[in-house]
Amino acid sequence: MSLPREELLALYEKMALIRGFEETMRQEMEAGRLRTYGHLYAGEEAVAVGVGSHLLPQDYIAISYRGHGHSIVRGTDINGMMAELFGRSTGTNKGKGGSMHIADITRGVVTANVMVGFTIPYAVGAALSLQVRKQSGAIAVAYFGDGAVNQGVFHEGLNMAAMWRLPVLFVCENNGYAQATPVEYSVPVPIMDRAAAYNIPSAAVDGMDVFAVYETAGVAAALVRNGGGPYLIEARTYRYSGHYVGDNTLTYRSREEEERYRQRDPLLLFRQRVLDEEMLAAGELDAVDARVKERLQEALRFAAESPAPGPDEFMSNVYASYP
Amino acid sequence: MSLPREELLALYEKMALIRGFEETMRQEMEAGRLRTYGHLYAGEEAVAVGVGSHLLPQDYIAISYRGHGHSIVRGTDINGMMAELFGRSTGTNKGKGGSMHIADITRGVVTANVMVGFTIPYAVGAALSLQVRKQSGAIAVAYFGDGAVNQGVFHEGLNMAAMWRLPVLFVCENNGYAQATPVEYSVPVPIMDRAAAYNIPSAAVDGMDVFAVYETAGVAAALVRNGGGPYLIEARTYRYSGHYVGDNTLTYRSREEEERYRQRDPLLLFRQRVLDEEMLAAGELDAVDARVKERLQEALRFAAESPAPGPDEFMSNVYASYP
């Protein structure tokens, strides 16, 4: 696969921004400056970036509590995201949602949802809307984890998408664990094989390799976009942190396993390949890294300087109107 | 397949009793002597009988609102069942449950449930109980329809059964319709194929032919009973009546289709075969028919003479104890 350098740089910049955002959050939490319930995406960047690079502004996505990465790929303002973590009125969701619920509808993020698996029927609903409103050429994407494939809504959602031939792309981010439960304990077949129960085509891909994800997702998204009905991608990836910040991973997985994955770090793999194959120069990547660092510092400043929401914000937005 | 004549006669008697019970109910309703919400099993007898003949007293089953047939196969007292239809205190469930909920726990009928698909997790739970209590050699059976395979609990139940290697037999009674919805409209693959998503073995069988069901279920039940884990049977069958008594089937299916199935009536097929192959004599079958008729008259009499539950029964059995 050969990509134009701007596209290559864009892939890298998005991955670096996600990694930087998650690292910043972790540092803020470990330093005690931020206390929240945070589920980091670090390690899985290649998936959100590889898939998201094929999405258009009119597309919709539905994400979980582990959705910072996907929001960043959609172009959600970093300052707003950081402010949301700190519960500021300038946050993406004005401080009402927090880390688990960062979702910018103007960027097509329909929901950032805590209920495991529920991104699936949301994306099905968005795709239904596209179909009924005859917005052909637009698609909806559901991101969900390996644990989510045992929820009833996985089954119900894929079945409806198949029966109605909806333009929806299902992306299972198989990071090997649902909380402390390894995927082998809870799913008796390769996840991609489950698509056959709905007559939906599927593919598994190395989720640490952004090139691989980019390629597979490109084919899949084009199929879906061109009226081919739903598609399931299983991206095999890894989360570096615990289930949430503070979770001690070593109670359920080994340091060796973690090390093995770190050696296949998506940013590292990318750097190695583009340098090896002389697609980009090291200086270009370093410049991206520097820019990202700068943007995140700025975001932290923005959050720190932003006001907290006033008490009048508390009861607003429960309803559009309630006498 | 060759069966001893007592077994053959038993198969026929059970089918005839089910048919007779359902016909009696229909007649009572059409005559205005019984008003209720009744879902008849007529046409599907070969499934309950073919599967149920392999069950032992210690086995459990979970059935739906269309469960009279399975209850009869389990040996539930016909008098009590008829009394239940008429809401009498002598009914199987003392008049509290009615047609949709006839369930005799002493016969291993765990639940007769209105929630579509929920027999599946019930049977999984009963199988879990057998496993934990080390009752090896006993199994649990879930009966459910073609419409039920799109419920989340189908997916969740089969997955748990597979992961935990539970002794549970899943029997999908594919009668072609869920209410007015044909199965092709709601399931994009052959139902038996869905078992692969859980690495569960499966088979499809002609559900109008009790010999075929008996054979397939015999193999499946033995596998499950001997520790082989769960198994899924899809029995292709047909319900003669509407979804409920009073439902006009001709708004969604054709008279020709109905006629085609009636020509493959399970009792008729059985009679033809046993006579053709000289396994039984016509007189033996006629004697069964006469006995069944007698028993149902007796059941009607029993119901008619039974008292209605007294008002003190109204609030009892909501709890074991509630101060």
Next chain:
Amino acid sequence: MPERLITYREAVNEAMRLEMRRDPNVIVIGEDIAGGAGRADKGIIDSWGGPFGATKGLIQEFGPERIRDAPISEMGFFVAAVGAAMTGLRPIADLMFVDFLGVAMDAILNQAAKQRYLHAGAVSVPITMRAMVGIPPLADPTKPGGGTAAQHSQTLYPLLVHIPGLKVVAPSNAYYAKGLMTAAIRDDDPVFVCDHKMLFAQRAAVPEEAYTWPIGKAAIAREGKDVTLAGFSYTTILCLQAAEVLAQEGIEAEVVDLLSLSPLDEDAILTSVRKTMRLVVVEESPPRCSVARDIAAMVADQAFDDLDAPVKTITAPHANIPYSSALEHLYMPTPQQIVGAVHEQLGRR
């Protein structure tokens, strides 16, 4: 011009039809709302048109894209409807029986009712949900007694009313049914419409054109000065029947037909109670955390000094719903119970 009498079912159907004509983004989704999506092989003609016929004939006019027969996947299609509502449609999601609420509950509790808030107002969730509630009629269409038993006869209002972010309405006749269904469809918030089986075949005068009855507004179904009876959905009928009996005794009962349960028209209730100084609230659900007790508590607090007698609630008992007609009738509140409560209140005068 003579008034046009149509059934509650026809009124609901008409409300949906008119709104679907008016706005191409209104769709209906539910099990057998047509039946096999109109079976293209048959030329798109519905079979069931909904188990109670609420959507009868709609697929002929609007096609299977907008009259969307769903697989038996309540959680799936309810959440999908929420997602569709957030992305341009105004879906009507049909739960069939409210007893199935437990299968789709999260779609309401954590999804429909919370998405606007989580998005800090950046998104609306204009979904209408509907379900049939209560004990049905049997032989006599005016008498409850359907024998549909414990899993098919419930009302479950409190499980809905408790939820912030959700609106809940419970019309008492065809006129309000059309007005409230229309209002629900046009509303930018999630609205749950409870349609009672006892009312579905009853007729009332209903204008042909589209109109709304404001969500949150009660109606005075009968004026009186001696006691206030508050009902909603089918219990409004029970209150009116009780008021008739009381009238024969010279007791003038005012009947407040709540119509909306959330928001609740507290003013209408309090205004009436301040006039009559007595209140009986009637509900078909069991008592614990019921709407009846909710209102009783509110009134006992707000109108403490105005009450001449304790607020009485008449509800179903804390029990499951039996099948046998010998028992089932003990479940539903009766006009006699209401009259009894009023007698008790007046005895204290």
Next chain:
Amino acid sequence: MPERLITYREAVNEAMRLEMRRDPNVIVIGEDIAGGAGRADKGIIDSWGGPFGATKGLIQEFGPERIRDAPISEMGFFVAAVGAAMTGLRPIADLMFVDFLGVAMDAILNQAAKQRYLHAGAVSVPITMRAMVGIPPLADPTKPGGGTAAQHSQTLYPLLVHIPGLKVVAPSNAYYAKGLMTAAIRDDDPVFVCDHKMLFAQRAAVPEEAYTWPIGKAAIAREGKDVTLAGFSYTTILCLQAAEVLAQEGIEAEVVDLLSLSPLDEDAILTSVRKTMRLVVVEESPPRCSVARDIAAMVADQAFDDLDAPVKTITAPHANIPYSSALEHLYMPTPQQIVGAVHEQLGRR
């Protein structure tokens, strides 16, 4: 002998452990109650032992058959637990957060709570269900403020209490937690145990041996004569804090710790109210159809002539739970609000 102080979490854990020793049919089922079923490859050692550690260490003693890690399939494993309860086991089904109730609701509403009735008493459903409720603590373990937002901080008591056939308990400290969990496991009816995140790390004196606290029995947490404050779970603590403040003003508040929500100890509440003639009920849920209003209505009716002031309810508002700590604290009832309500009541004396 010195009293043994253990945390609420340890008390719950101990109750389960002792009952599992006593009865081989007691099992626990839930997500990550061990974590990968103890990973046989690691020699069956739990990793999480439950997201809040409630089941920590149990798999070592009882093995993966009885400490049954479930896939993320709440409806499936809850109904399975009901089925298991009807066929010989006494399962404890762990929902993790009560916010997930909507995903498993039918397992409770139409299944656990109705099967005995549908079987006319021929079967028991001895299932215990448990979940963490409410807003968690953050930095200061005694102050709510966890920022877990709208889908992870709810209490949802009313959705449970409304259901006939279900029992609901909400302990206020480690002592009652152990006694009620033990009682729940031994009970032949389905019992839902609500454990509050604010209480889970708090210590109390707890006997080492197994004991039960009767389901349906309230406790007087503090005696007083001027006003009754009724709370449960964490709001009992808030009531006690308010009582302290009131005591400094010379007002003697009696605190009734409800402990059981269904059945409700009506006698204990009424006895106290007949003494104090005033009642404030405090609940962390939103107001509509709340347990607080349920009790208020019951008392305003039963004790009409004894009340010197209207019953006041202090609840969360009819709103969703915000993330930002600047807003979240506006959600939870406070001792100040309780004191304010009492002042209002006494001002009317």
